[in-house]
Amino acid sequence: MPDLKKFINKHTISLATSAAMPVIGMLVLSLMAHNLPAVDFGNYIFLLITILLADTFRNGFVQTSLIKFYAGTSKKKAVEIAGSAWFVGLMQAGVFVAIDGIIYLVYHSKSADAETTIQWFGIIYMTTLPAAIASYILQAEEKFGRMLFLQVLNQGLFLAFILTLIFTHKLTFQTAVYAYFLGGAITSLLTIFNGWSKIRTIRHRTKESVSKLAHFGKFSVGTSISSYLLRSSDTFIIKLMFNPALLAVYYIPQRLMEVFEIPMRAGVATAMPELSAAVHKNNEEEVASIMKRYAGMLTVTLIPIAIVAFLLAAPVIELLFGKQYHETEAVNIFRLFMCYVMLMPVDRFFGVTLDIINKPHLNMLKVILMLTVNVAGDFIGIWIFHSLYAVAIASLFTFFSGAVFGYWALKKHLKFTIRDIFSLGYQELKNVINHLLEKSKIDKAEV
Template sequence: MANNYWLKSGFLNILQSLTNVLFGFGGFYMLVRVLDKNQFGAWTLFMTTTSILEVIRNGLIGNALVKFLSGAKPEEKTPIITASVTISASLSVFCVLLNLIFSHFLSVMWHTPELEPMFYVHNITFLLSGVLAIFNSVEQAHLAFNGVFITTFIRQAVLFLFILVCFITKFTIPLAYLVYIQIVAVVIATLIGYSYARKHLTLDRQLHKEWISKLFHFGKYTFGTSVSSILSGTIDQMMLGAMLSPVASGAFNVAVRITNLIEIPTNSIATIVFPQSAKRAQEGLDGVRYLYEKSVGTILALVIPAIIFLYLFSDLIVNIIAGGKYDDSIPLLKITLLYCIFVPFGRQFGIVIDSIGKTKLTFSVVVFSACLNIAMNYFLISSQGVMGAARATLVSSFIGFIIGQVILYKELKVNVLHPFVYAFRFYPEFYHQYIKPRLKKA
């Protein structure tokens, strides 16, 4: 049963991450050719901002719902889901108000007036995606991923197909049209998500204050962690847009998009590890330590060859993917690739520390890293321009890595070298378990 879970969920999550990146990357490939540099920079800033709003809402309730619902007794499931919906709805209203208040300010700060109506219209997508997030979390808590995969696929595919048609027909895309298509996509995905989650969905009219309190107090730290984490990953682009121009933000985004290709294993394994880590935490810390070292090692085995390849052929890859007008992204890519090596350690650090109930610790580390990243970006962008943003993120990522490993050693006796050992062992293990038997059959 355990092997079946890992194989099936692993396949679905890797496939989901792969399709996400391919659709996102394919859309990016066409957008950089359809839009001028200023439009693409504006779209980058819009997507960055709306992603932060999604994390603000989902960060508080996502992991908390999965953690409590996956180990709940049958009579506890209805109160947990009801409490989760209550918190999610409240946060959605709060984030919509934030959007309405700051939309004009952001459009002025980034010298892009067309962003303001786009932010207003996006509120429709935001409210529907909150409902979809509940459906997906409920399904994930029951160790099922089919609906999560299909709904994510639909949201990506609809937008991708629209961009593809515009690219083929050479239609000049008004940025507002992209926002309208997002609404269509999330409506379809939400209906499909409900069909998968409805057998597990039970609600009542009580507030269930006890569960609201439990979910909130667990989620408040993962919420802070999620917000701080996405700020660390996006603040450089937002500050470039404000301190330099949307064009600078777009150039940096080109480098980030390429490095996203090698984050497929990290995102996929993180989704699988959290429910398993939460269960292993009840069995003892040795199992959690092994899970961390093994999962990071597996990710490293997959991403290190990709990092080396992209670094060696960065000039060619940028020109093929983004065209000749983004040559200024080449030196940025070489730096962003370097801090990709620290991403698996940091992502799995948050997963395992949260799973053993020390969400406050994760929160403190990520907030510190985010603040450090913001401060370094401010000073280095001021003195070095676009390159300063990449260098600031590299240095703050390394410092965050050191802090995380010290904490993991103290809490779980994690050895920083063991993931590299597992990474080295991955190749012969993969060959003997998967390749060799198929060669014999062939």
Template structure:
């Protein structure tokens, strides 16, 4: 008879991997069609646009998301309404500020990135941004209650709407513009928000109460998580921004092709991270640091067991994969892909590091490391892009990831006595354990 904890991990794992896999599959179809529908320059512009609006989303969610999940997962249900009201207040204020900043700087940023056609796209995106804030709140509440079905369904529908539109345009040879894609984003986020509300309404009561206590508590906890999230997303977009600014949007698009392939490898990383955070927030209260140490090493090991075979496969068939996904006009992405694959092994360590350290309340440590890493990436990108061109950005990211991994493991050893080698041991043991427990049904 399986324990309740086993049931949680199995069910949550299946839902989250299904969510990430299906979402990535839809994004992959969208990407394969879009890269053939748009010119190299327009695809580069679309990629920069997506990276930029992601920063706006992270600026808002970074301050409240971790706090909302942590406090709801570890507090009495009678306080949930106050917590939700506090995060809604903070989220609303940030939404207004971000919309104003978008209106003020959209033009300047578009010209700086050599993509003036993005300016009206940014203005229209403000509508998407408003509704996505509500959707994000709903998703956090569901995750805090250890439920994931609504997140899965609403996310799937949101991605599918854009994918279906692009496929119709491509196969029926219709005319479309980048602005049309933004309008479709508006429809998609509204539909997704309504679906999410259907799943989350049982967890909250529609009674707003201004709680100064919870607002202060959430801001205090979230300030470092906020800075960490923003710095983290910046470190992941700086390379494409600098490629556009120093070379052209088309160069940024070439680099983006390699990143798209690498994102396929992040499916298990994202899935496990979604499950681990609410669990680690709870376990620190019951099992102490030893339980968190095991959770980190085991979760990273599980991810490594899933991603390493995929990395090897992509290395062997790199040219064929790029040709199938993007066509021969992006053949120059192959050497970039080979470099980015090198640091894919380090990504699970870094992602779970942030999850674990945040869950034990050491968000300041994560903040400092991410800030330093962002500065390193910015500096290396500027130097290496100017010297080597597009591939210089891949070298810069590789070096920065090795640096970040080293610092993170030193911190984990001091805080929790984590040994990175244990994760590889768990990865090795994953296969026989999985076969015995879930295929052969042995105890």
């Protein structure tokens, strides 16, 4: 592995960045749930879900394409891509804001909170654009320390505003919306003034680059929306087919799976610029090596964690969610989830690599296939077994189908085997551990 120390530092910061948002976000939600009336908290959740869904469009349309064409290219070309990404981002945000404006003018709700949601959605979405593009550019430039700073600043400001509102007894749905807006606005202004967003590059946009980003983005956003539906499909089907009370039983193991998402998001964030740079050098062997290294290391790392989680499922769920879920299906559903954890990194990196080698349509088809398998598997399993376990088992076939399709699609363009992924991942992980142990011995000797 080239420059092992740099790799470890970069991945450590990326891991912290991936963990920062869910941790601080969970703290904010907990505070709001305890200090807002149920109706106000529900209204805030609705606004948050709406914004997150719109962000899924933006991330899919701009983020992957910017990183793919920006990382590893010449300085002149990078400026052109950044400016073109700004143009595409503004056009996409403009469409959302226009739709929101039309709804605001046409739709008249009797609820003041619904009016507030419609009024502020467009404002918040446009305000957060500079911070979003800044984070994409920083990721492409592998400046993960600055990415971490932006994430902590944005979430930290929101947390500070919410705490202030709680201590002054002024926390309501509307004041929470104002706090959300201020946190995003201050973060975006900072990225503009310190040059991280590169907003001035918009004058260097070209028709060719705008077209290239938009063409790539239409497939990437299709992948993002399909992934969103894939994550949500189990919830909708359970609500349709079972007692709504069982949603909480299934939601608990789903929520615990986010622990495994943190290292994967960090790995993807770190790997994407490296993959893009290798593609720009037309080095297929390096592209395959990077993909195998990250997918393999994550798989080898997650397997022992999954085994421990499988064994400790019952006490962990009881500790985090209470004794009432100790005897429910939640424990065994979580154990079933652990059976396919080893497929998740392979599936994810097959998809990311397809994007980076300019085959986003194949990644979109992969996710659509997984969505189809999951929905069909849920309904067939429920029809046969009439149990929540059927929904969890369907997920195993879902990830297996994604991994098989991804392997088949990538094998046409890169030379690798599944055995390569595990062997290289094991070897590189061993190198990282040995490096850390040697560093620890040196640090102790110096003390």
